[in-house]
Amino acid sequence: MAGINIKSLTKHFGAVQVLNDIDLTIQRGEFVVFLGGSGCGKSTLLRMIAGLESITSGEIWIGGKRVDQLPPGERGVSMVFQSYALYPHMTVRDNMSFGLRNIKTPKAEIEKRIDAAAKILEMPHLLDRKPSELSGGQRQRVAIGRAIVREPEVFLFDEPLSNLDAGLRTRTRVELAQLHERLGATMVFVTHDQVEAMTLADRIVLLNNKKIEQVATPVEIYTRPATRYVAQFVGSPGMNFVNVAGVSEAGGFATATLPDGSIIKTSVPLNGMARSELTLGIRPEYLVATTAEKGDISGTVETVERLGDRSLVHVRLKDGSKIIGTDPGMTTIATGSPIAFAVNGSKLTIFDQNDVAHHSAIEGAEYQPH
Numbered sequence: 001m002a003g004i005n006i007k008s009l010t011k012h013f014g015a016v017q018v019l020n021d022i023d024l025t026i027q028r029g030e031f032v033v034f035l036g037g038s039g040c041g042k043s044t045l046l047r048m049i050a051g052l053e054s055i056t057s058g059e060i061w062i063g064g065k066r067v068d069q070l071p072p073g074e075r076g077v078s079m080v081f082q083s084y085a086l087y088p089h090m091t092v093r094d095n096m097s098f099g100l101r102n103i104k105t106p107k108a109e110i111e112k113r114i115d116a117a118a119k120i121l122e123m124p125h126l127l128d129r130k131p132s133e134l135s136g137g138q139r140q141r142v143a144i145g146r147a148i149v150r151e152p153e154v155f156l157f158d159e160p161l162s163n164l165d166a167g168l169r170t171r172t173r174v175e176l177a178q179l180h181e182r183l184g185a186t187m188v189f190v191t192h193d194q195v196e197a198m199t200l201a202d203r204i205v206l207l208n209n210k211k212i213e214q215v216a217t218p219v220e221i222y223t224r225p226a227t228r229y230v231a232q233f234v235g236s237p238g239m240n241f242v243n244v245a246g247v248s249e250a251g252g253f254a255t256a257t258l259p260d261g262s263i264i265k266t267s268v269p270l271n272g273m274a275r276s277e278l279t280l281g282i283r284p285e286y287l288v289a290t291t292a293e294k295g296d297i298s299g300t301v302e303t304v305e306r307l308g309d310r311s312l313v314h315v316r317l318k319d320g321s322k323i324i325g326t327d328p329g330m331t332t333i334a335t336g337s338p339i340a341f342a343v344n345g346s347k348l349t350i351f352d353q354n355d356v357a358h359h360s361a362i363e364g365a366e367y368q369p370h
């Protein structure tokens with residue numbers, strides 16, 4: 001098991017720069033997820049760690065050893081891809097042992113590792129089957145097994161669940177989390193799916209625009225996103241952004257006036273923040289449908305999405321912008337009707353003109369606006 005150290009890493013494909021000056025330390029045994037939109041360089045970063053892609057400049061260290069000029073086989077990593085690429089004519093056992101046989105691992109040792117891996121993945125009964133006799137999830141388990149038997153210092157996963165259907169995807173995700181618990185191995189996992197990132201990661205590395213936008217635990221990423229990009233990328237639906245016409249101070253905290261004159265009290269400290277071009281960030285769960293008298297923000301209902309456990313209420317504000325709030329699953333809110341939401345002032349974020357987030361100073365405090 002080893003940690004990973006990435007220093008000033010840059011990648012160009014010809015004239016096109018994909019990653020710029022990436023610094024990142026991954027601890028031994030940590031489960032780190034690279035998250036970001038399609039084309040932001042997640043796979044490229046992972047492939048550079050694996051040695052499948054050259055670096056343009058910078059350094060990569062694994063377990064205290066500089067590896068960026070070493071071939072993949074000498075880096076102590078195993079990679080699992082989205083397409084599992086099993087050999088169709090070989091049994092599961094042979095697929096798993098192929099790499100080890102290539103490097104002349106003794107037969108008894110190979111058997112021992114395959115038995116152990118099969119037990120970990122709960123598939124001893126599948127060892128003599130061919131890939132065509134397996135489900136998609138079982139095939140993906142074989143691909144993971146193939147990585148396990150190599151006993152790598154680091155596991156690298158590139159969207160390994162993307163080809164699975166929704167139910168299987170969730171189950172395999174849970175299996176992967178349990179595998180990490182059992183092996184205690186260092187794992188780096190690439191995905192564009194924020195739910196996978198939130199559920200699997202010890203820490204999420206959010207990539208955007210050639211750079212690391214934020215590195216933090218899932219809870220921090222969700223509750224204290226560093227930037228507007230992170231706030232809208234994580235969460236389903238993402239954070240709402242409400243235009244602010246003006247801001248004043250009450251007890252050191254920002255009070256925002258919206259374009260329609262509504263007043264929203266926050267527990268975000270105002271000190272040092274430029275007071276123009278501000279945006280209020282509100283998660284949908286902190287916009288709760290209420291009566292007109294108790295409302296902090298009001299508008300007109302455009303769409304109601306009933307999800308069963310709750311309903312998402314899409315609302316047009318008077319200034320033309322849109323927000324999404326919530327109501328119970330059995331909502332009676334109708335499209336086209338006026339609506340008011342109560343806002344939880346202790347859960348708000350203010351974004352400045354550079355899209356940098358300013359958060360509530362009172363961690364966990366329940367601010368009572370009424």
Ligand SMILES: Nc1ncnc2c1ncn2[C@@H]1O[C@H](COP(=O)(O)OP(=O)(O)O)[C@@H](O)[C@H]1O
Pocket residue numbers: 013018036037038039040041042043044045
């Ligand atoms: N071999 C390559 N040659 C040229 N451009 C590439 C190559 N591989 C990836 N790219 C480009 O680099 C960017 C990042 O790609 P990639 O790392 O695959 O993104 P992600 O995995 O985040 O979707 C994309 O714009 C992609 O088109």
Ligand SMILES: [Mg+2]
Pocket residue numbers: 042043044
């Ligand atoms: Mg990719």
